[in-house]
């Protein structure tokens with residue numbers, strides 16, 4: 001440790017900061033703390049319910065990003081009460097099209113004929129069941145959960161990266177004034193949230209491609225929550241509890257040189 005003459009910013013550390021600065025830091029940390037809890041709650045209520053069960057699981061992440069491409073009303077009926085209406089090959093062909101998101105390009109050229117051959121004698125005659133001479137009505141029963149869209153992911157990714165890195169920047173900056181924290185631990189705690197943020201956002205894109213990456217999203221989220229909670233608690237503790245012993249801790253930044 002370097003010798004710190006009294007005049008050399010010996011108050012520059014979390015316990016000894018002047019009150020106005022503590023008020024600023026604490027105000028920011030409190031709002032961010034509430035904000036992070038709200039974010040957690042929101043994740044539980046939106047993504048958490050994606051598989052119909054409360055609580056966040058790997059399946060929720062798969063449903064939210066990858067989707068559930070095998071499940072449409074069309075597919076389940078073709079394996080259920082409509083199973084006898086067309087031969088296996090035709091039913092598989094229709095299901096394959098639904099899994100791809102029932103693209104309209106293939107309707108006129110191919111699927112319109114398939115439905116005409118097997119389905120429309122009822123599904124255009126019997127009132128109250130969908131009319132399969134119309135693409136829109138087929139599209140409705142063929143709807144699957146295609147997961148996140150590229151444009152949706154791009155939007156959420158950049159908002160997330162810009163917005164959250166600001167939060168981590170300020171939490172890290174405040175924490176950098178902590179005392180009694182080994183320099184390496186400080187560096188790790190400050191870098192972790194950024195690294196996990198990248199992992200988190202990257203994992204959404206990877207999960208869109210393959211459901212196997214869903215666990216990365218969970219690791220990313222847990223990683224940066226833990227790292228920022230740690231910095232949050234240490235900072236608050238040092239500003240308001242450790243400071244009560246009246247000790248002068250010296251220039252925290254200089255100690256980390």
Ligand code: HEC
Nearest residue numbers: 073074077078081082085086118119121122123129130141
């Ligand atoms: C013999 C008449 C008949 C034929 C042929 C038929 N369906 Fe149906 N379909 C029905 C009836 C009746 C219902 C409503 C009862 C039910 O859901 O099982 C129905 C319901 C459905 C539903 C659910 C619609 C909804 O919104 O609830 C789907 C999807 C469906 N059929 C698909 C098909 C497909 C695809 C074919 C062709 C491979 C087909 N059906 C052939 C009579 C038929």
